[in-house]
Amino acid sequence: MTATDPAPLAEGPPAAGSPTGARTPAAGRGLGGPAVALLRNRRARAGLVLIALVALFCFAGPLFYRTDQVTVHLDLAELPPGGGHPLGTDANGYDVLGRLMAGGRSSLELGFAVAVATTVVGTLYGAFSGYVGGVTDSLMMRVVDTFLAVPGLVLLLIMVSMFSPSLGGIILLLSLLSWLSPARLVRGEVLTLRTREFVQAARMMGGTGPRVVLRHLVPNAAGVVIVSATFTVADSILMLSTLSFLGLGLPPPNADWGTMLTGGLDFLYDGYWWLVYPPAALLVLTVVAFNLLGDALHDALDVRLKRT
Amino acid sequence: MPLLDVRHLTTRITTGRGTVRAVEDVSFTLEAGETLGLVGESGCGKSMTGLSLMGLLPPGGGIAPGSSVRLDGRELVGLPARELRRVRGNDIAMVFQDPMTSLDPTKTIGRQIAEPVLLHQRCSRAAARERAVEALGLVGLPQPRRRLDDYPHQLSGGQRQRALIAMALANEPRVLIADEPTTALDVTVQAQILALLASVRARLGMAMILITHDMGVTAGNIDRVYVMYAGRIAESAGTDRFFHDMRHPYSQRLLASVPRLDQDPLGELPTIPGLPPDLLDPPAGCRFAERCPYATQRCRTEEPVLRGEHGHKFACWHPVRGPVPVAAPRRAPADATAPGPGTATTGDEMSATLPAKRAVSARGPGQPARAGGPLPATTTAVERDEPAPAAGVPLLEARDLVREYPVRGARLPGRARRVVHAVSGVSFSLAQGETFGLVGESGCGKSTLGRLLVGLDRPDAGTVALDGTDLGSLRGRALRRRRRDLHMVFQDPFSSLDPRMRVGAILREPLQIHSVGTAGEQRARAAELMAEVGLPERGLDLFPHEFSGGQRQRIGLARALALTPRVIVADEPVSALDVSVRAQVLNLMKRLQAAHGLSYVVISHDLAVVRHLADRIGVMYLGRLVETGSAEDVCERPAHPYTAGLLAAVPVPDPAAERAKRGHAPSGEPPDPVAPPSGCRFRTRCPLAQARCADEEPAPRAFGPGHAAACHFPLRAPLPEQPDAAGVVPQVPTK
Incomplete structure (x- = not known):
């Protein structure tokens, strides 16, 4: 580990031309570098715009387009698009456009909540496990393996059928299932990071474990964490839709895209297309948008890592 | 033509x-x-x-x-x-720089060498394989036929470079x-x-x-x-x-x-x-x-x-x-002409671009910067309550250090316990203001020794004492306080600084860990440190990747200085830097030493760098110190054949000297530290080895004041046996 570092690599061309950061200081400020790289990426722009549109539609939409999503109006059931209902109504007489907004709201809320919860828990768990190492690390990772070995959907179905689910409950359940992969990702990252010399330098100065983990390891693992959080949003939305599609989602009158799909499928052969395609399209669009963003984030953060 | x-x-x-x-x-x-x-x-x-x-x-x-x-x-x-x-x-064929990455790890050596033959000559696979054997023989790889089916990871660095050269030579290129x-x-x-x-x-x-x-x-x-x-x-x-x-x-x-x-x-x-x-x-x-x-x-x-x-x-x-x-x-009487450290005057480096040079030169290299610094003197001097160093007690002393790493998977039941003998009984001492250089080939344990010294790793046996206090006996707070006196500068300026932290935060971190000064004082200290290593103050707001390698190494030095330590262990401080930048960092290290009365332990594979910085040099081979002495003694009058071989291997930038070179570099590469040779560990590569070297481990003998080597057949006559008055014992033979 002594002589293998080739000299010419060190004084590489990127920095060679600018003595003492003569480059514009803004270039490397905070997340400025990756943010700029991200916005240059076409997929990232597409993903961000789509997410913004969906969010706007779900959260700001109801302010302008008020509908009653609580009372059943069987007299207004299964109206085709037109008149006062741009996308028609469903079997319960709910306005489909309004219901799409309400359903999207719970989907997005769930997606973000799960992403944040799993990221925080998973990151800390993984970082601690990787940093401590040894037997503790092995034990902590076996716990993760055990959880991963349980088929998630089956567990969810059992839990949901035992307890009547609320949005909060489903968030909790999904979080319990999906903190595992960020934990493993972060642990892997930390295993390589902790051998880096800056981590050793902090330990040598007398830095405590929590300090090393929080100040050095977690910020440097942030790249993988952010990317995985983005994908978690998409995965959770899909998972909620799956549950709802199986009839085990949020109980009525709560709305979500999965339940709308199930309801619509019953009438597909009747030609009631407006009950199926709009929620399906929105679902696909949202999931694709988050995946686009996740991919682009991955690239952008990677570039930064290469540059440093 | x-x-x-x-x-x-x-x-x-x-x-x-x-x-x-x-x-x-x-x-x-x-x-x-x-x-x-x-x-x-x-x-x-x-x-x-x-x-x-x-x-x-x-x-x-x-x-x-x-x-x-x-x-x-x-x-x-x-x-x-x-x-x-x-x-x-x-x-035209090419040999690339890095033998670690230039070979395909999933293909055998034989197939990789045969590949250019198959591409360029009409011949059968068997013929190409024969050609590969020839090429491997040509580059001096022993038993080429058996090596053909080896994968790159089974070869050492030197062997891989030979394989790469064999690949380039397989078609007998003209250029x-x-x-x-x-x-x-x-x-x-x-x-x-x-x-x-x-x-x-x-x-x-x-x-x-x-x-x-x-x-x-x-x-x-x-x-x-x-x-x-x-x-x-x-x-x-x-x-x-x-x-x-x-x-x-x-x-x-x-x-x-x-x-x-x-x-x-x-x-x-x-x-x-x-x-x-x-x-x-x-x-x-x-x-x-x-x-x-x-x-x-x-x-x-x-x-x-x-x-x-x-x-x-x-x-x-x-x-x-x-x-x-x-x-x-060469061979000028050292005491007559050598000016003391600190009288060196050159100051032209960095003058072109860096405004901070003013700050450094205004203070003058000889005056300690911290005295006038904004950090209150109480935080550095009083809190530390250091005992007055007793006469005769060295600042830093390593005694019989042993560090052995278990080989991976060796803990499984049913397997013999195999350990890497990284450091096997090393002792040396360091005086205030002195520089001790450690040289040796890669894998000789010098980096492990450095980690033991600064407490990044704990020895399996032996002690590291600072001012006579055994660091191994300290725990918690007391240890943390002692750590302020010991710091390390790392080899790789690209991985030793946290890429997500601004330079200012990096320099303040040691102060924060030890709760030195208020936030404002810490910021002032960071600015002062930047000036001291010749970087502009505005650099504090930049991230490490905005600096060149040499500048990053300066930041590493500044961080090491933050707590005004007394000993700095520098592990290959300049080997990742370009030639001209290397000189700048070496000069800076010397200047900082003079200004702060620092002691250095400089670890390097480069004898010339060590010679330039060190007062005394220790030569390590496979976990043991085989020779110690003043820089001049070791470089001019080596007693151990390994030292002589290392010296012969260093290329000298003078064609006449290169032609006139006597002695030979040691052949081969160091043996596996899992199973070091019996007796003298160097015997397998030593031109002078005899039967005795395998049976009996040589004890260190004195060859002059402060000059000792452990060899049965040294290149010079040892001093007559007597209790070593100088107290310099490079190692105590352990059973």
Whole structure:
């Protein structure tokens, strides 16, 4: 580990031309570098715009387009698009456009909540496990393996059928299932990071474990964490839709895209297309948008890592 | 007609940021059997020249019209890809720098060497395999037939480089381009590989282009030197002529900035201020003008042409005459001429770009900066309540240190416990203000020893004592407080600084950990530290990746200084840096030592660096200190055959000295530290070894005041046996 570092690599061309950061200081400020790289990426722009549109539609939409999503109006059931209902109504007489907004709201809320919860828990768990190492690390990772070995959907179905689910409950359940992969990702990252010399330098100065983990390891693992959080949003939305599609989602009158799909499928052969395609399209669009963003984030953060 | 005739070679690389003018108007000729050297710092276009000849430019790269590369009269520029492929690997072959990454880890050595044969010659697989055996034999790999089915990871670094060379030689090329073939290797292995290249060149009558940044390698292995700077040829001459009568200031400074083993390390090294220009937008006029002490207005506006006669050409308006006069002749009485540390006066480094230089020089190198600093004296002096060092107690003392790592998987039941004997009973001591240098090949345990000293690792046996207090006996708070006195500077300036933290936060971190001063005082201290290592204060708000390697190493030094430690352990502090930058950092280390009364433990594989910095040197081999003594004793009067071998392996930047070199570098590579040889661990590579060396471990014997070596058959007569009055015992034999 002594002589293998080739000299010419060190004084590489990127920095060679600018003595003492003569480059514009803004270039490397905070997340400025990756943010700029991200916005240059076409997929990232597409993903961000789509997410913004969906969010706007779900959260700001109801302010302008008020509908009653609580009372059943069987007299207004299964109206085709037109008149006062741009996308028609469903079997319960709910306005489909309004219901799409309400359903999207719970989907997005769930997606973000799960992403944040799993990221925080998973990151800390993984970082601690990787940093401590040894037997503790092995034990902590076996716990993760055990959880991963349980088929998630089956567990969810059992839990949901035992307890009547609320949005909060489903968030909790999904979080319990999906903190595992960020934990493993972060642990892997930390295993390589902790051998880096800056981590050793902090330990040598007398830095405590929590300090090393929080100040050095977690910020440097942030790249993988952010990317995985983005994908978690998409995965959770899909998972909620799956549950709802199986009839085990949020109980009525709560709305979500999965339940709308199930309801619509019953009438597909009747030609009631407006009950199926709009929620399906929105679902696909949202999931694709988050995946686009996740991919682009991955690239952008990677570039930064290469540059440093 | 020359074998290779390169004329006006110009290479451009289009990148996202613009067009890099990587190689500009390079011309040279090469005869069969001749070795030509492309010499210069990194980023000067040496490698790009080599890759251009091979037609292996990176994406976006192209050779500009008007360039010509003729091999035996045949024009290669503009040749269709198909034709060029026939030349590449057949007539012209290349050896790359890093043997660790240049071989495919999933294919056997045999298949990789046979590959170019199968590509270029009509022959069967069996015949290609035979050819591979021949090639491996040619490069001196023992038992080539058995090695064929080995994978790269089963070979050592030196063996891999041999395999790479075998691959390049498989088709008996007429021109071999070797791009820094030994930079990633140990000096001993470097000597072997260079000797190998010279012998195959002679045997096959090849022409060779050797790309290197090392003036020592240049002096010993090259017939004609081409110094490149910023993509252009700065000077070209025959090697002897070059070293004695160089005309370009860049050549002169490049040579002068290398610490030399054959000179006493007096004062500071001359340096080249600043960095090479950005080739995206090279300056008008002479490209070296900005860093040149002789530059005038003309240099900045008018580009110098390559001129000269008798095969000695240089591109400079104000040529110099020969190398910088050597400051002190070898073997000068050291006590008579040596000025104390701190009287060194050179201050020209960094003067070009950095405003902070004022702050440093205003304070003067001799005055301790911390005394006048904004950090209250109470926090540094009182809180520490250090015991007055008792007379005779060394500042830092290592005693019988042992560190053994279990081999992976060895804990499984049913397997014998196998351990890597990284450090096996090492003792030495360090006095206040002294520098102790540790040298040895990679894997000899010197880095592990450094980690033990600063407490990054705990010894399995033995003690590290600071001021007579055993650090191993301290826990918690007391240990943390002691740690303020011990700090480390790491090798890799790219991984030793947290990429997500601003430099200011990096410098404040040690102060925060030890709760020294208020936030404002910490910020002031960070600014002061920046000034001390010659960086501008505005750098505090930047991230590490915005600095060059040398500047990052300065930041590493600043961080090490933050808590005003008394001992700094520097593990390969300059080996990742370019030649001219290396000199700047070495000078800075010396200056800081003088200003703060620091003690250093300098760990390096580079004897010249250690010689330059150290008062005393310890030579390590396979976990043991085989020789210790004053720098002069060890370098001039080595007693252990290993020390002598190491010294012989270091290339000296003087053609005459290289030719006159006596002694041989140790052959082979160090044995596996899992099962070190019995008795003397060096015996397997020692030219003097006898039966006794295998049976009995040599005890250290004194060869002079403070000079001791552990060898049964030393190169000089030891002092008569007596209780060692000086108390310098390099190691106590352990059973």
